[in-house]
Amino acid sequence: xxxxxxxxxAPPPPTLEHHGAxxxxxxxxxxIFLGLSRGSGITLLVIMAAIxxxxxxxxxxxxxxxxxxxLTTFEWNPQGDPSSFxxxxxxxxxxxxxxIAMVIAVPIAIGIALFISHFAPRRLASPIAYLxxxxxxxxxxxYGLWGAVFLVPYLDGLNKWLNEYFAWTYIFEKTNxxxxxxxxxxxxxxxxxxxxxxxxxxxxxxxQSPKMHEEAALALGATRWEVIRMSVIPFGRxxxxxxxxxxxxxxxxxxxxxxxxxxxxFLLDFHILDAGGGxxxxxxxxxxxxxxxxxxDALIASGLVLFIITLLVNxxxxxxxxxxxxxxxxxx
Amino acid sequence: MAKRIDVSGxxxxxxxxxAIDDISMTVEPxxxxxxxxxxxxxKSTFLRTLNRMHEVTPGGRVEGKVLLDDENxxxxxxxxxxxxxxxxxxxxxxxxxxxxxxxxxxxxGLRLNGKYRKNELAxxxxxxxxxxxxxxxxxxxxNKPGSGLSGGQQQRLCIARxxxxxxxxxxxxxxxxxxxxxSTLAIEDLIGELKERFTIVIVTHNMQQAARVSDRTAFFNxxxxxxxxxxxxxxxxxxxFANPSVQATxxxxxxxxx
Amino acid sequence: MSHTLQDxxxxxxxxxxxxxxxxxMPRWAPLAIAAGSAVLGCLIxxxxxxxxxxxxxxxxxxxxxxxxxLITAKVEGPRQAKxxxxxxxxxVCFLVAVVPLLSLAWTTVSKGxxxxxxxxxxxxxxxxxxxxxxxxxxxALLGTIEQVAIATLIATPIGLLTAVYLxxxxxxxxxxxxxxxxxxxxxxxxxxxxxxxxxxxxxxxDFGFSGFAGALALAILMMPVIVRSxxxxxxxxxxxxxxxxxxxxxxxxxxxxxxxxxxxxxxxTTGVMLAVARITGETAPVLLxxxxxxxxxxxxxxxxxxxxxxxxxxxxxxxxxxxVDRAWGAALVLIAFVMLLNLVARGIARWKAPxxxx
Numbered sequence: 001x002x003x004x005x006x007x008x009x010a011p012p013p014p015t016l017e018h019h020g021a022x023x024x025x026x027x028x029x030x031x032i033f034l035g036l037s038r039g040s041g042i043t044l045l046v047i048m049a050a051i052x053x054x055x056x057x058x059x060x061x062x063x064x065x066x067x068x069x070x071l072t073t074f075e076w077n078p079q080g081d082p083s084s085f086x087x088x089x090x091x092x093x094x095x096x097x098x099x100i101a102m103v104i105a106v107p108i109a110i111g112i113a114l115f116i117s118h119f120a121p122r123r124l125a126s127p128i129a130y131l132x133x134x135x136x137x138x139x140x141x142x143y144g145l146w147g148a149v150f151l152v153p154y155l156d157g158l159n160k161w162l163n164e165y166f167a168w169t170y171i172f173e174k175t176n177x178x179x180x181x182x183x184x185x186x187x188x189x190x191x192x193x194x195x196x197x198x199x200x201x202x203x204x205x206x207x208q209s210p211k212m213h214e215e216a217a218l219a220l221g222a223t224r225w226e227v228i229r230m231s232v233i234p235f236g237r238x239x240x241x242x243x244x245x246x247x248x249x250x251x252x253x254x255x256x257x258x259x260x261x262x263x264x265x266f267l268l269d270f271h272i273l274d275a276g277g278g279x280x281x282x283x284x285x286x287x288x289x290x291x292x293x294x295x296x297d298a299l300i301a302s303g304l305v306l307f308i309i310t311l312l313v314n315x316x317x318x319x320x321x322x323x324x325x326x327x328x329x330x331x332x
Numbered sequence: 333m334a335k336r337i338d339v340s341g342x343x344x345x346x347x348x349x350x351a352i353d354d355i356s357m358t359v360e361p362x363x364x365x366x367x368x369x370x371x372x373x374x375k376s377t378f379l380r381t382l383n384r385m386h387e388v389t390p391g392g393r394v395e396g397k398v399l400l401d402d403e404n405x406x407x408x409x410x411x412x413x414x415x416x417x418x419x420x421x422x423x424x425x426x427x428x429x430x431x432x433x434x435x436x437x438x439x440x441g442l443r444l445n446g447k448y449r450k451n452e453l454a455x456x457x458x459x460x461x462x463x464x465x466x467x468x469x470x471x472x473x474x475n476k477p478g479s480g481l482s483g484g485q486q487q488r489l490c491i492a493r494x495x496x497x498x499x500x501x502x503x504x505x506x507x508x509x510x511x512x513x514x515s516t517l518a519i520e521d522l523i524g525e526l527k528e529r530f531t532i533v534i535v536t537h538n539m540q541q542a543a544r545v546s547d548r549t550a551f552f553n554x555x556x557x558x559x560x561x562x563x564x565x566x567x568x569x570x571x572x573f574a575n576p577s578v579q580a581t582x583x584x585x586x587x588x589x590x
Numbered sequence: 591m592s593h594t595l596q597d598x599x600x601x602x603x604x605x606x607x608x609x610x611x612x613x614x615m616p617r618w619a620p621l622a623i624a625a626g627s628a629v630l631g632c633l634i635x636x637x638x639x640x641x642x643x644x645x646x647x648x649x650x651x652x653x654x655x656x657x658x659x660l661i662t663a664k665v666e667g668p669r670q671a672k673x674x675x676x677x678x679x680x681x682v683c684f685l686v687a688v689v690p691l692l693s694l695a696w697t698t699v700s701k702g703x704x705x706x707x708x709x710x711x712x713x714x715x716x717x718x719x720x721x722x723x724x725x726x727x728x729x730a731l732l733g734t735i736e737q738v739a740i741a742t743l744i745a746t747p748i749g750l751l752t753a754v755y756l757x758x759x760x761x762x763x764x765x766x767x768x769x770x771x772x773x774x775x776x777x778x779x780x781x782x783x784x785x786x787x788x789x790x791x792x793x794x795x796d797f798g799f800s801g802f803a804g805a806l807a808l809a810i811l812m813m814p815v816i817v818r819s820x821x822x823x824x825x826x827x828x829x830x831x832x833x834x835x836x837x838x839x840x841x842x843x844x845x846x847x848x849x850x851x852x853x854x855x856x857x858x859t860t861g862v863m864l865a866v867a868r869i870t871g872e873t874a875p876v877l878l879x880x881x882x883x884x885x886x887x888x889x890x891x892x893x894x895x896x897x898x899x900x901x902x903x904x905x906x907x908x909x910x911x912x913x914v915d916r917a918w919g920a921a922l923v924l925i926a927f928v929m930l931l932n933l934v935a936r937g938i939a940r941w942k943a944p945x946x947x948x
Binding site for chain 3: 027040107196254285296299311
Binding site for chain 2: 609610611612613614666669670
């Protein structure tokens with residue numbers, strides 16, 4: 001029967017349109033209600049189309065007046081003469097800070113999810129899960145405030161230490177004197193922010209891992225870790241990937257936390273401990289106040305790029321989930 | 333090397349609920365012992381105490397002794413992981429690891445227990461699949477996922493996986509209840525062959541099956557719902573089915589309840 | 591047969607028992623190793639004169655993991671050692687994550703608690719320089735409540751009806767397209783939603799900054815969240831209920847209104863409240879569209895307003911002690927508001943949970 005509570009994998013419950021049809025012509029109430037709900041769906045589509053359309057239109061206006069290459073310019077001066085702005089630094093900053101965030105957050109999120117689903121004493125597990133749920137709801141501006149006031153001074157020491165011992169790696173070499181308002185700190189802060197979100201999704205997946213495969217591993221004489229390696233992780237692999245993508249989407253588009261912590265500069269600097277850098281969202285928030293109409297269009301152009309990047313990331317996540325559905329469906 | 337199991341005074345709990353109460357019995361090596369009884373009588377729970385799988389269930393707890401030859405499974409320094417390695421188990425629903433190939437499924441237990449050379453591993457896998465009467469059906473597609481097999485083949489794959497590590501005892505928890513009659517027959521034939529090498533304990537809902545495959549049969553019952561399950565009697569299968577010594581056994585076998 | 595067992599599992603020589611048992615670590619061993627490595631880490635840190643506490647922590651963690659592995663491998667064997675290390679790592683992950691999150695909660699509460707009082711809640715920044723002391727968040731609170739209320743009023747009906755369409759009527763291309771774009775919409779960064787309203791409402795239609803413009807952007811962020819959660823809830827309503835009602839000759843729209851929606855109302859309410867909680871903390875679109883002011887502006891349709899998250903950002907940017915204190919105060923109020931919404935929403939979910947279990 002399809003009427004069971006449907007986990008995501010189950011097909012949606014069959015609709016009941018045929019019942020209405022069997023009773024002859026539809027009532028006027030039915031028609032109005034259908035019209036309303038279909039209208040809402042269409043409204044959503046229109047909004048999406050409008051977002052894509054308007055952003056592209058304004059962006060095209062801006063880019064056509066850009067005297068330099070929009071993709072490779074290390075400068076943001078749309079109101080200058082000649083107008084010159086490009087997203088190279090923003091692409092770099094956004095990607096680097098997000099990568100740092102992912103490298104830190106994903107393994108820890110897997111650890112916490114395993115802790116909740118398989119290691120924690122049962123009495124501890126559900127309050128912790130609840131707490132993680134709540135933490136996922138903390139507004140990003142508060143993470144930003146905490147990051148700027150508390151994390152930045154705290155990470156100064158770590159920065160010095162990394163610079164002292166790992167300067168030979170080049171990326172950890174610190175070449176300017178600024179405090180830790182750099183991409184590295186932003187990455188750590190983003191990691192802390194997206195940790196609850198990723199953890200929540202992975203935990204759900206791990207909790208769904210089939211008991212019978214875990215028991216199969218146990219009955220072969222596997223230790224708890226071996227059970228997890230043999231049955232839980234393989235089962236959850238695509239879930240882990242899509243959860244990470246979700247987190248990545250959040251990290252890429254995060255505005256306020258980055259705007260508060262980073263001291264922006266338009267230099268492309270591969271030393272991630274150097275103060276400075278920028279991300280798409282941060283740049284929009286920072287430059288918005290001083291922008292005239294054309295300056296805003298330029299910012300919109302950069303926003304469009306961000307929009308496309310997050311679309312691609314989310315699309316990839318969804319494709320992975322969809323593939324997994326097919327896969328598990330075939331084996332059901 | 334098949335081993336004898338001696339259970340004495342075994343009681344199992346789920347939290348505070350007593351699931352089975354004070355069970356004592358002996359399971360002979362190189363024989364098939366069947367557990368029968370109505371639903372909820374604790375026969376599966378009891379089976380799971382024999383390889384310390386019961387305590388995996390949240391709240392699961394065991395009192396009493398289970399001697400495997402002369403060693404108590406619940407002794408102070410006994411590692412449950414080593415117990416489960418020595419006492420294999422086949423479950424109600426076939427559960428090959430979905431992400432592993434047929435070969436890897438059979439090799440899974442071996443890989444846990446140490447390093448094998450490639451040809452050594454291939455040899456054991458082939459031997460186990462032959463032992464499970466599955467080799468001829470899968471030898472051409474060892475690298476395909478195990479989940480692509482039919483239900484009966486999957487269950488024999490699980491048996492191959494269990495015997496690959498050469499356990500002393502093989503526990504089977506209603507291994508045919510999810511299978512069609514022909515696959516069931518194949519498994520029953522296989523059980524007949526496996527008892528030459530292993531001590532086999534099988535839980536079954538199907539009394540004809542117990543009569544067909546087992547040498548000895550134990551009947552479990554519970555006095556009322558919510559009461560703990562008890563062992564009513566254990567005897568030669570022929571006697572249990574022809575002339576049981578307890579009235580309840582006869583009532584159950586002749587279909588008056590359960 | 592079982593000789594392979596003994597081969598592969600070298601029993602400890604003086605083990606009097608059989609093959610199933612081996613020496614095992616006492617239950618307190620991980621704690622002891624943890625304590626030992628913490629002490630060792632600090633000692634090395636002190637002796638070597640390392641000044642950063644993070645280095646001490648890193649040292650202690652490394653010693654802990656190596657120690658766990660070596661000791662367990664010696665006592666119980668390499669497989670158990672791996673298991674023990676994995677267990678320790680998972681605990682470490684948990685602790686590592688708890689530290690910053692607790693710190694965040696503690697910092698906000700301790701710094702905010704001294705600031706929040708009746709005066710703070712009931713006064714605006716009117717007539718004060720940013721660098722002055724005093725002032726409050728009344729104007730921001732008012733702005734947030736109005737903007738969130740308007741956004742909720744716009745997004746909830748559209749979201750609910752869309753979900754009803756998808757679950758109760760939806761078949762064919764249109765519903766697949768809607769499902770797909772709801773997914774896409776979920777991933778829109780909040781600042782992009784803000785830019786969209788900016789480019790249409792303010793740049794093109796020339797309306798000027800207002801609370802309403804902010805609310806429009808918030809509504810865009812809110813809609814997909816509501817559609818998603820409502821969809822999930824409607825799918826949980828058993829089909830038997832719908833069929834029973836239809837079989838009595840009740841038209842479908844009344845079945846939906848009188849049977850389906852009331853059954854799912856608990857979950858739907860929870861979803862809406864969680865969506866409200868989420869947009870309450872959104873800063874970026876508000877920054878672009880509401881503009882911020884020090885004055886009380888109770889009219890969301892005209893003129894700049896303020897909002898709590900924006901206020902936090904502005905006050906932090908000012909940078910003086912008094913201003914940063916105000917930022918913490920506003921952050922505490924904001925976080926309390928969001929947490930309260932969350933707790934109530936989850937309470938409703940539990941209270942109204944389907945009694946049948948599945």
